[in-house]
Amino acid sequence: MNPVEQLKALPKNHDFFIGIDSDGCVFDTMEVKQKECFCPNFIRHFGFQAASKYAREVWEFVNLYSKKRGCNRFLAVEAALDLIAQRHEFADRHIAIPPMTEMRAWITVENKLGNPTLSEKVRETNSAELKMLLAWSKEVNEWIEKTVHDVPPFPGFEDAVKKARQKADIIVVSQTPFEALDREWKENKLDGYVNFIAGQECGTKTEHLQYAAGGKYPPEKILMLGDAPGDQKAAQANGVLFFPIIPGHEEDSWARLGQEGLDRFFAGTFAGEYQKSLLEEFDKALPSTPPWQKKA
Ligand SMILES: [Mg+2]
Numbered sequence: 001m002n003p004v005e006q007l008k009a010l011p012k013n014h015d016f017f018i019g020i021d022s023d024g025c026v027f028d029t030m031e032v033k034q035k036e037c038f039c040p041n042f043i044r045h046f047g048f049q050a051a052s053k054y055a056r057e058v059w060e061f062v063n064l065y066s067k068k069r070g071c072n073r074f075l076a077v078e079a080a081l082d083l084i085a086q087r088h089e090f091a092d093r094h095i096a097i098p099p100m101t102e103m104r105a106w107i108t109v110e111n112k113l114g115n116p117t118l119s120e121k122v123r124e125t126n127s128a129e130l131k132m133l134l135a136w137s138k139e140v141n142e143w144i145e146k147t148v149h150d151v152p153p154f155p156g157f158e159d160a161v162k163k164a165r166q167k168a169d170i171i172v173v174s175q176t177p178f179e180a181l182d183r184e185w186k187e188n189k190l191d192g193y194v195n196f197i198a199g200q201e202c203g204t205k206t207e208h209l210q211y212a213a214g215g216k217y218p219p220e221k222i223l224m225l226g227d228a229p230g231d232q233k234a235a236q237a238n239g240v241l242f243f244p245i246i247p248g249h250e251e252d253s254w255a256r257l258g259q260e261g262l263d264r265f266f267a268g269t270f271a272g273e274y275q276k277s278l279l280e281e282f283d284k285a286l287p288s289t290p291p292w293q294k295k296a
Contacts, residue, residue: 003178003202007171007211010196016168016266017213019234020161020194021205021226022181023174024070025245026153029184030227034063037143038073042080045136046098054089055080057292067288069247070228072113072175072200073137078104083290102127111207114177114200115141144180152188154245156254161193163258167266171196173208173224173234205234214238223265225257232282241270244282 001009024030039059042048048055062068062079071079077100084090085097102125110117115137122130164170171194174181178199185191198208205224213222222240224231227247235242243261245253261278264270 003198004211007196007198007202007208010169010171010212012169012216013195014167014169015217015221017217017222018164018168018170019173019205019209019212019222019224020170021070021174021224021228021231021245022172022184023176024227024247025225025231025250026157026172026190027151027184027188028154028250029148029151030064030069030247032148032151033144034060036147037140038063038076041136041139041143042077045132045139046081048084048090048095050093050095051089054087055084058083058087058290061290064247065286066290067229067286069230069286070175070226071230072204073140074103074107074113074118074133077133078107087292098129098132100129100133102129103133106130111203112201113175116201141177141180145183148180148184149187151184153190154250154254156251156258158190158193160254160258160262161190163262165193168223170194171198171208171212173198173205173226173231175200175205175230177201205230206237209234209238209240213240220268220271223270229282229286232279241265241275242279244278244285246282246285248285 020026023033039056042059043052043055058080063076068076068079081097081100090097106121107113115134118130118134118137122134172181176199178197178201181197181199185197202208209224219239224235224240224242225245227245232242243257264274
């Protein structure tokens with residue numbers, strides 16, 4: 001059975017369902033992955049060495065400190081290149097910005113944005129641009145494997161998940177490759193808390209929730225947990241509830257979920273005012289305009 005079919009066939013053992021994002025939500029891995037693995041390889045593969053300071057600023061804004069935080073890596077490339085194209089520092093240095101026309105076409109039609117589908121596309125097209133993109137993506141994975149170790153879950157996660165699993169079926173909903181997720185959850189002995197780990201190979205986060213929970217649980221008994229607007233969108237697209245793990249305040253968020261959020265979810269008092277106040281707080285946590293544009 002392929003992973004999507006496995007996800008669709010997950011048995012329902014409880015009345016409630018919870019989907020949990022992994023990077024930046026359960027594990028404090030966003031900074032080390034983005035700053036030490038994604039960004040240096042983005043600068044090198046895309047040829048931004050001569051403006052590395054600005055390329056780094058853009059990459060970190062998109063992936064850590066903006067409303068795009070946590071988006072799929074290929075969508076992040078598109079967003080970063082669009083911001084780079086608007087910055088004079090690159091034109092001033094006569095740096096060619098790769099147009100990535102074929103990547104832009106691919107990301108609009110492909111839902112399983114990952115190395116397996118990209119490799120297939122490279123075989124099909126023999127495109128130099130897609131080959132470069134794949135080389136970048138593969139090298140990022142290699143660096144993550146070498147670099148990201150011994151990062152435990154946020155304090156408060158285990159207490160909350162222990163409480164959650166008494167009444168809910170739980171899966172990981174992530175845009176990270178499965179092999180990295182599997183390694184991280186097993187390394188921390190957390191894999192026993194979840195029924196399934198869905199990575200980028202299983203489609204978008206919206207699809208993960210739809211495949212695993214859609215039609216099996218009523219929407220008010222489905223909760224998504226995440227640290228990024230993409231997680232919130234996946235919840236909204238499925239008409240289900242969302243609890244934000246707020247970037248910079250993750251420990252407080254997990255404590256709040258364990259002490260208050262889960263009780264409300266199980267008691268049916270989560271929707272409405274409580275949900276609204278959580279979303280308002282989350283909206284304030286991440287900007288959509290880059291700081292260098294505000295200065296201008
Ligand atoms: Mg995340």
